[in-house]
Amino acid sequence: MNRADIGLVGLAASSILIAVAVAISMWRRLGLERDVVWSAFRALVQLLIVGFALQLVVDDDDPLFLSGIWLLVMHLFAAYTTWRRAKDVPSVFGLSLLAYSASALVTLGVLFGFRVYELEGRTIVPLAGIVVGNSMSATVLVSRRLFDATKERREEIEGRLALGLSAADAFQPVLRESLRTALVPQIESTKAVGIIALPGAMVGLILAGVDPGDAVRVQISVMYLVLGSVATTTTVMGLGISRKLFTNADQLIRRD
Numbered sequence: 001m002n003r004a005d006i007g008l009v010g011l012a013a014s015s016i017l018i019a020v021a022v023a024i025s026m027w028r029r030l031g032l033e034r035d036v037v038w039s040a041f042r043a044l045v046q047l048l049i050v051g052f053a054l055q056l057v058v059d060d061d062d063p064l065f066l067s068g069i070w071l072l073v074m075h076l077f078a079a080y081t082t083w084r085r086a087k088d089v090p091s092v093f094g095l096s097l098l099a100y101s102a103s104a105l106v107t108l109g110v111l112f113g114f115r116v117y118e119l120e121g122r123t124i125v126p127l128a129g130i131v132v133g134n135s136m137s138a139t140v141l142v143s144r145r146l147f148d149a150t151k152e153r154r155e156e157i158e159g160r161l162a163l164g165l166s167a168a169d170a171f172q173p174v175l176r177e178s179l180r181t182a183l184v185p186q187i188e189s190t191k192a193v194g195i196i197a198l199p200g201a202m203v204g205l206i207l208a209g210v211d212p213g214d215a216v217r218v219q220i221s222v223m224y225l226v227l228g229s230v231a232t233t234t235t236v237m238g239l240g241i242s243r244k245l246f247t248n249a250d251q252l253i254r255r256d
Helices: 008-014 016-027 033-054 064-085 092-113 121-152 154-162 167-192 200-207 212-244
Strands: none
Touching: 008 016, 016 033, 064 092, 064 121, 092 121, 092 212, 121 154, 121 167, 121 212, 154 167, 167 212, 200 212
16 A cells, blocks of 8 residues: 555544644634634545546646646636735736746746656646745735835835936835845745755655655755746736836826
């Protein structure tokens, strides 16, 4: 039997931990019992559906265009989610879709171009999911931060414009600070990996019986993938939003 082969009994036993979370919520009167149960049930259903759908793309003889369709749907849903979380940011749907696509092109292009991984559905879909999933929070963060900072520091930006600076130069300090804010959490997470916590991909491989040395090499490539994808996505998003905040005559658009 595979070391990571969990049957229905084991799956049911693991759900005891959900009961623990519910019990703690009831004990401390947090009022989160329904949220805990709903989130656990939703995760179960979503993962079962995804597990079934992955069978259509992970086999060696499955056509790659199915993986392409999966990536398209993934990027569209990610852009929609970003739009929901930052609706007041101008052109956020189109810009986030462009940012996710650019990030996938750069990061997956490196991994597959240098044959770090073989180009097949088994690798394309999971790696693309890592790119989008880890970039989403940073993308929303930089979008909200740029939009809010523009309103908070409008007088400063307009003052720099009045001194003769171009829109790009006048907005540069705000853009730089927003990108730093979005990137620092991922940088700190990369610093702490292996010391404070063992990452999920590495743990999963070890539980599946893979040699720890091999698991470490896979995890390192994944961590580099995540850091590169977050940097690419936030930069494309930040540059795109900064252009939407000014007119063609380098005037800051007021958005009260």
